[in-house]
Amino acid sequence: MYHPRELYPSLGTSYRLGPPQPGADSSFPPALAEGYCYPDLNSPKLDCFLSGIEATPHTLAAPPPLPPLPPALGTEPAPAAAEALHSLPGVSLSLENRELWKEFNSVGTEMIITKAGRRMFPACRVSVTGLDPEARYLFLLDVVPVDGARYRWQGQRWEPSGKAEPRLPDRVYIHPDSPATGAHWMRQPVSFHRVKLTNSTLDPHGHLILHSMHKYQPRVHLVQAAQLCSQHWGGVASFRFPETMFISVTAYQNPQITQLKIAANPFAKGFRENGRNCKRERDARVKRKLRGPEPVATEAYGSGDAPGGPCDSTLGGDIRESEPEQAPEPQEAAPAPAPPCGGPSAEAYLLHPAAFHGAPSHLPTRNPSFPEAPDSGRSAPYSAAFLDLHSGPGGSGYPAAVPPAPFASHFLQGGPFSLSYPGPGACLDVGSKPMF
């Protein structure tokens, strides 16, 4: 694996990547292994469809040492403007519901994962600026392991308790509006509330597959794509927000998180203090049941807005994100009647996103010809069964102002992209190392 700092020494030392710093985070303790290198936190985990881009795998240099981890979650200062880099100059992302995330993060965010798939709450909701209004972009979300440890709740806090499980198939969630114009994306916040997390390794629904009791970091990727069936992808930028880090669980461990979720998530309204599903009411129901038939409840059941209950301003946008008035212009989103695109290509990605969501018939298979990454501890990547991303010029249709940075080569080799501060609190990642 390459590290951008080695490839591009001019980036300096504050590139945000590295092992946890002891004591840096009150909620999430440092990983077990001292000096553990983040597997690929700072590289877009899109190798599920990028790994097959090149016919022959790279010969890898020894992994360079990694710079330190970002400081405590939620307390991270804004990165220095000159340290970020990507190939979409001027583009910045900000986390819309940052306060809510920070509230969860201060306790230690947990995300339920189930066999059938569970939504993330809070959801990643970002607003973007600096896009070319005319150009088209894809918005992607993925979740990568933060370290090589498995965690256990010790009553008061999360403690590392052993090595992490082997890496699972990498999956990427594609925002349903993709591809859409920059104007569309900048018109309103972009919400990923439909993303579902699962612990089912054979999940057929395309949910993001995670291990329980592991720490993860969501990332948002922005990819410039000239058109729906584009053979050439343009600039790429990847963002992560430290406050969105979470531990995946099958049942909540920290009661504080449970209370926060109930308070903030409208779907859990029934569990609030005055809800019929709150513990007191449920206990009462059980007692009544034991005594006899439950009388019809006629008491005025409150609106569900518990006193002091949440006023999650993000929910409206999150949940109603796909409402008609926010739906893209027909020619913008145009996900429906797609022209036939033959052969493996980026078109396949756009036309068959399920392939990258893990639909059974399209699930990429491991490519044994690719050697295992030397420093990641991960298994060989999944080959791109449907994508053959062609780099280079020729009919991309990109504005001249945009560097002709082919998607594939960007992720595979990195590049001397112009620098741009990603937005308040956001850490901007860039694919600067080969994926295999």
Added chain:
DNA sequence: TCGACTCACACGTTTGAAGGGT
């Protein structure tokens, strides 16, 4: 025995079809 996981459950929210009015 214990921790992690699964499942059924009750309840609230969201969604979209159906119907009626203008």
Added chain:
DNA sequence: AACCCTTCAAACGTGTGAGTCG
């Protein structure tokens, strides 16, 4: 015919707690 609005039922999203598994 084309809208707009309201109603309603089904689907979906929640946390809970009992049961299961290793």
